[in-house]
Amino acid sequence: MSDVYDFHAGESPLLISVPHDGRQLPPGIAAQMTETALSLPDTDWHVARLYDFARDLGASLLVARYSRYVVDLNRPADDAALYPGQLATGLCPRQTFDGRDLYDGEVTIDSAARVERFWRPYHARLRDSLEELRQAHGRALLWDAHSIASHVPALFDGELPVLNIGTFGGRSCDERIAAAVLRAAEASPYDVVRDARFKGGYITRHYGNPAGQVHAVQLELAQRAYMNEQTREYDPTKASQLADTLRALLAGFTMPA
Numbered sequence: 001m002s003d004v005y006d007f008h009a010g011e012s013p014l015l016i017s018v019p020h021d022g023r024q025l026p027p028g029i030a031a032q033m034t035e036t037a038l039s040l041p042d043t044d045w046h047v048a049r050l051y052d053f054a055r056d057l058g059a060s061l062l063v064a065r066y067s068r069y070v071v072d073l074n075r076p077a078d079d080a081a082l083y084p085g086q087l088a089t090g091l092c093p094r095q096t097f098d099g100r101d102l103y104d105g106e107v108t109i110d111s112a113a114r115v116e117r118f119w120r121p122y123h124a125r126l127r128d129s130l131e132e133l134r135q136a137h138g139r140a141l142l143w144d145a146h147s148i149a150s151h152v153p154a155l156f157d158g159e160l161p162v163l164n165i166g167t168f169g170g171r172s173c174d175e176r177i178a179a180a181v182l183r184a185a186e187a188s189p190y191d192v193v194r195d196a197r198f199k200g201g202y203i204t205r206h207y208g209n210p211a212g213q214v215h216a217v218q219l220e221l222a223q224r225a226y227m228n229e230q231t232r233e234y235d236p237t238k239a240s241q242l243a244d245t246l247r248a249l250l251a252g253f254t255m256p257a
Contacts, residue, residue: 044147071119172208
C-alpha cells in the first residue's frame with residue numbers, strides 16, 4: 001500500500017490512470033502557499049468519480065492522492081519540455097495556469113525530493129501494473145484520464161472542445177484502436193479533436209508502446225461537460241450523460257487490434 005495513490009486491480013487489460021485529481025498537500029508545502037494555491041484551481045476536478053463506473057467494466061484504476069502543485073505526475077522527472085515553444089507549468093509548478101503565484105515570496109523547491117517521495121511511487125505502480133496486464137492478457141491498455149477548464153487563455157485560444165484525444169501523433173497506440181476511439185467520439189453529442197492542443201503528456205508518450213503491446217491514449221475533457229466550472233460542483237445529470245460517451249470510447253479502446 002502507498003499513501004501516494006489509490007489503486008484498484010481489475011480483471012481486464014484496461015488501466016485508467018488519474019494523475020491530476022489529487023487534492024492533498026503536505027503540511028510543510030501548504031504552509032508556504034498562497035490562498036489561491038490552497039484552493040487548487042488547476043485540479044482535474046472529480047475525474048476519479050467520473051470514471052468510477054469503469055470498475056464494473058473490469059478496469060484497474062490508479063488515482064493520485066496529492067495535488068499536481070506538489071509534483072506533476074504527467075511530466076518527466078527531469079522536467080524536459082513536452083510542448084517546445086509553448087507555456088509549461090513545470091514539474092513542480094510555481095504559478096497557476098493563469099499566472100498567479102503559488103507561493104508567498106521566494107521559496108526553495110527541492111524537486112528531487114518531491115520526485116522521490118511522490119512521483120516515483122506512482123510511476124512504479126503504473127509501470128508494474130502495465131507489465132502485469134501485458135503478461136496476463138497479452139496486451140495492456142492505458143487510458144490517461146484528465147480534465148481542464150473550458151477556457152484557459154494562457155494555454156489555448158477560445159473554448160476547448162469537450163473531447164480532446166491524444167495519441168502522440170499516432171505513436172502511443174495502434175492506429176486501428178485510435179480510429180475506433182475517434183469514431184466513438186465523433187458519434188457522441190460532443191465536439192472532438194485528436195492530437196490537437198493536447199497530444200498526450202509524459203504518461204501517454206512514455207508508456208505507450210504499440211510494438212510491445214502497450215497501447216496508451218490520453219483524454220482531456222473540458223470540465224463544462226460534467227460539472228459547474230464556477231462552483232466546481234459535480235453535476236450528476238451532465239456526468240451521467242458524459243459517462244455514456246466514455247463507455248463508448250472505452251469500448252472502442254478495448255476492441256481487439
